[in-house]
Amino acid sequence: MSVGSSDSDEEFQSYSERTLAIIKPEAYEDTEAIENQIRNHGFSILARREVHLTPEQAAELYRGHYGRQHFPHLVAQMSNGPIVALVLAARNCIQKWRNLMGPARVAEAQAYWPDSLRACYGRRTKYGDYFNALHGSKEHAEALREIHFFFPNMIVGPLLRHTQINDYIQKHLAPTLGPALAALARERPAEPILWLANYLHRNNPNEPEMGPPSHEIRDDYRCHTPVPSEI
16 A cells, blocks of 8 residues: 555554564475565565574573573574564554464464464474464564664664655754855865865754863862861
8 A cells, every 4th residue: 555645644654664573493494485475465575684593692682581481492492593584564564463473372373363374384392382483573662673683774763755854854954954055155165075074063953062171171160179177
């Protein structure tokens, strides 16, 4: 579904939502089929990466589970073979992906949500339902952390509309960049890019003003050891 000008801001924000999906080692051989299911359900795959986590990396990824009884099994499972990390985008992406995955417990998924991905690709073992084939972020903050775990330079925030971009430029960039370009045109420096960079650095409205160097601070403002009283 395309995002038109009639969509509300809330609809646009939810449309551009992202989440992290992981195809776990036990479902690695089914990667192509799972990715086809993902696309068929209206998700866009924005980024893809195949990795084999070390136990230390798996522990860091699932640090929110630290101290729980299943934590060692989870770390061992996630570092047992290659995984596929995917960044998905869709309207209400986080909840939509969790619905498509199904319950975390494979037995529950197979009993009550037989069409879910965990029901189809998860495995029940003597160690419990830790082999549930897939992972998905629970909420936005977790999605942000987990996406950056695999894709450190990826921009996760919602994309702005064309009109929002114009408003942002007028509000945040034009007041500083406009005078800078006008000054550049007047000065016509030999190295315009360097001159502009220095100008913007000096006139950055978000840069706090520096206090005077330490040698300029008056002596009476400095801290001194008090002179003992004399009786």
